[in-house]
Amino acid sequence: MQPITERIEHDLLGDLAVPAVAYYGVHTVRAIENFPISGTQVSAYPELIRALADIKEAASDANFKLGLLDEKRAQAIAAACQEIRHGKLHDQFVVDVIQGGAGTSTNMNANEVIANRAIELEGFTKGDYSWLHPNEHVNMSQSTNDVYPTALRLAGYRGIYSLIDAMEMLRKSFAGKAAEFADVLKMGRTQLQDAVPMTLGQEFSTYAVMLGEDIERLREASLLICEINLGATAIGTGINAHPDYAALVCRRLAEISTIPVVTSPNLVEATQDCGSFVQVSGVLKRIAVKLSKICNDLRLLSSGPRAGFGEINLPARQAGSSIMPGKVNPVIPEVVNQIAFEVIGNDVTISFAAEAGQLQLNAFEPIIAHSLFKSVKHLRAGCLVLAELCIDGITANREMLRRNVESSIGLVTALNPYIGYDNATRIAQEALLNNESVYDLVLAKGLLSEAQLKEILKPEVLTQPRPPVVFAA
Incomplete structure (x- = not known):
């Protein structure tokens, strides 16, 4: 006897074959056929699947407490949702993440997987929705739109x-x-x-x-x-x-x-x-x-x-x-x-x-x-x-960075309080014209000593607001 590889499910448009081993159902198969778009399945986003399981469990519990869903079905739905939340059956969320229908295919994929796992947990056969139905029970009090x-x-x-x-x-x-x-x-x-x-x-x-x-x-x-x-x-x-x-x-x-x-x-x-x-x-x-x-x-x-x-x-x-x-x-x-x-x-x-x-x-x-x-x-x-x-x-x-500071024309801005604006301007022009170091020119012209320059060029002096360094006469 040949093993059964398919089951037949029914929806608004008629009968359709579904893989016998699949936890998803006819609505998911329609979506697979309709939306071969990105090649990225909903399973690529496990947090979305976890969220769907959270919602379906919360809904089944609320419906039970309101007397709309019996305890046995509510518990079966919750058990399936808890498995999915912990990583099981994510490979059954197979619809393309880009889809028409405002997300209905994703919602129905979740409804079908949860329903069939709940059915299986109670000893029934996947696809036998006479006891627990994806729409009537798993989707009770819900719409894709919420x-x-x-x-x-x-x-x-x-x-x-x-x-x-x-x-x-x-x-x-x-x-x-x-x-x-x-x-x-x-x-x-x-x-x-x-x-x-x-x-x-x-x-x-x-x-x-x-x-x-x-x-x-x-x-x-x-x-x-x-x-x-x-x-x-x-x-x-x-x-x-x-x-x-x-x-x-x-x-x-x-x-x-x-x-x-x-x-x-x-x-x-x-x-x-x-x-x-x-x-x-x-x-x-x-x-x-x-x-x-x-x-x-x-x-x-x-x-x-x-x-x-x-x-x-x-x-x-x-x-x-x-x-x-x-x-x-x-x-x-x-x-x-x-x-x-x-x-x-x-x-x-x-x-x-x-x-x-x-x-x-x-x-x-x-x-x-x-x-x-x-x-x-x-x-x-x-x-x-x-x-x-x-x-x-x-x-x-480090050394190159410091040499860049010493040779940069921009250094004259830091030296301006010590040598005056006019001297700073002349040093900048000469350094640029002759490709010389500002540091060396200031030394050569006797405007500041090497010790004074080293003190001025300390990072704590150059890089934060503070009064100019005062040198002993």
């Missing part, structure tokens, strides 16, 4: 805090380098021209501060996506849900997910408004812009090694050329630059998708989800890689 956006918020919240952890690691790497380089004098630059002296530590401390600021902006944005529309059902009116369902399911979801979710005060508004996703994406874009600027600086400061700035040395990660022997490229900053470009593009996508919503629903939340999750995932990876494979191993070319 399940899917709530799942995006839960997954987004967890993603934000995983990104914050990575950003904090990168911030600490920059802060560590700021301390290590606190005594390394160098020339600051504006518009790529010599400006005034600073320390390399000050330069790296700014990067730590920039990341710290954005961590706080992310924390603020995370509060926006804690407001959910679960209980709204189709358009926010709560049709087919018990009057007490929304409050009860929210409390239970907060317990299961450990995320401080609250029910939106206006579910009709919450069901159609994607503004919170736009806000979060805007913060992610801000982070991307700053990270890219930092990486631009790192590439510029390490350029050379002989014919560029050559102020710092990035760790050598790989051979840089198939034709130029010995060449090493700044590959880690380069990859983070590219992540930033992607995140900026994702923000444009999210903005257009949010704007394109019509009337009581936004049908384009799947592309919002895909874009948002990619941004979070890739930024997190970029921060970790940048910290571990680049920042922690940076070294400074």
